[in-house]
Amino acid sequence: xxxxxxxxxxxxxxxxxxxxxxxxxxxxxxxxxxxxxxxxxxxxxxxxxxxxxxxxxxxxxxxxxxxxxxxxxxxxxxxxxxxxxxxxxxxxxxxxxxxxxxxxxxxxxxxxxxxxxxxxxxxxxxxxxxxxxxxxxxxxxxxxxxxxxxxxxxxxxxxxxxxxxxxxxxxxxxxxxxxxxxxxxxxxxxxxxxxxxxxxxxxxxxxxxxxxxxxxxxxxxxxxxxxxxxxxxxxxxxxxxxxxxxxxxxxxxxxxxxxxxxxxxxxxxxxxxxxxxxxxxxxxxxxxxxxxxxxxxxxxxxxxxxxxxxxxxxxxxxxxxxxxxxxxxxxxxxxxxxxxxxxxxxxxxxxxxxxxxxxxxxxxxxxxxxxxxxxxxxxxxxxxxxxxxxxxxxxxxxxxxxxxxxxxxxxxxxxxxxx
Numbered sequence: 209x210x211x212x213x214x215x216x217x218x219x220x221x222x223x224x225x226x227x228x229x230x231x232x233x234x235x236x237x238x239x240x241x242x243x244x245x246x247x248x249x250x251x252x253x254x255x256x257x258x259x260x261x262x263x264x265x266x267x268x269x270x271x272x273x274x275x276x277x278x279x280x281x282x283x284x285x286x287x288x289x290x291x292x293x294x295x296x297x298x299x300x301x302x303x304x305x306x307x308x309x310x311x312x313x314x315x316x317x318x319x320x321x322x323x324x325x326x327x328x329x330x331x332x333x334x335x336x337x338x339x340x341x342x343x344x345x346x347x348x349x350x351x352x353x354x355x356x357x358x359x360x361x362x363x364x365x366x367x368x369x370x371x372x373x374x375x376x377x378x379x380x381x382x383x384x385x386x387x388x389x390x391x392x393x394x395x396x397x398x399x400x401x402x403x404x405x406x407x408x409x410x411x412x413x414x415x416x417x418x419x420x421x422x423x424x425x426x427x428x429x430x431x432x433x434x435x436x437x438x439x440x441x442x443x444x445x446x447x448x449x450x451x452x453x454x455x456x457x458x459x460x461x462x463x464x465x466x467x468x469x470x471x472x473x474x475x476x477x478x479x480x481x482x483x484x485x486x487x488x489x490x491x492x493x494x495x496x497x498x499x500x501x502x503x504x505x506x507x508x509x510x511x512x513x514x515x516x517x518x519x520x521x522x523x524x525x526x527x528x529x530x531x532x533x534x535x536x537x538x539x540x541x542x543x544x545x546x547x548x549x550x551x552x553x554x555x556x557x558x559x560x561x562x563x564x565x566x567x568x569x570x571x572x573x574x575x576x577x578x579x580x581x582x583x584x585x586x587x588x589x590x591x592x593x594x595x596x597x598x599x600x601x602x603x604x605x606x607x608x609x610x611x612x613x614x615x616x617x618x619x620x621x622x623x624x625x626x627x
Contacts, residue, residue, distance in 0.1 A: 475563020
């Protein structure tokens, strides 16, 4: 929303509380001016006092007015028979009844050096579920999540920053949605805490950028997370920000990044890395893949045009994960038959989504420089980590362009208004 639109809305919503606040500051200015006059203070000093007081009053007015101006996403009610199909096709007729909302997100990584993208949001709901359609510009279809390439001395993880939890080259595109009941005009909804060691007594963040967590026991924000490769089989991750948890042994030793209060909901996902966790200085060394393709030629064909330049997107129809059926646990004999220079996926798909982690269905499609993501979620998942969706629930969105943590963001929350 433009600054002009914000001010127009702010003045439209100017109520008694704002009027009272400004009136108090005007009275204070008048009193100070009268005292200055009575004390015969030189007139050329009064404009400075007046300007400072007006500045304070203006700032106070803008803060209060900004609190009363809310970006609203109107969610249209539909019949269950009208529910959209959760696939990558955005042509469901039901979306025509959904009023679009646009938000410019910025301060992220990549996106051709601009670090920003505009996100379009539509939403409808029936008696049990809410359905979202998200669309955003992304110049590249990035699927290559930490792929492995064979060299003369063994397999190497292609990465740039992963050792500190800040991969910004070989990372799949991602998109996240924050659900909260907390009404904060502040990016992150007070769940983000900057600095290398924001929690006393816990490990420093390897990236030095900060941690997500809430500061009150029992207070959670829900995070729906789509990943272009890892969640390509029908589900988004259902995660949360909560109070900080104790660091694990691997996190204390620096073998894994400490995440503060960010964690997946209880349950299991069906994807995993195709390598064991390493110490921060171990990712530049040869590693042993967890699994190898049974047929490396067939795997290469499934991956499409293999281009390891992270600024080049993957070809249409490509996929950069291995299934359990088409792979086998690491075997030196099979490895010996795979030529140097071969690239294999860094993600293995095996098993099923279960528990609270399986609360969110999703499907996506990329075409002509634009991602479309469709999401379905129960209005109330009954999870202790979930946020029931109703009028007054707030959302924030963030897009990642082949980056692990450098996502775009927006300051103002988006309030859901269910018809």
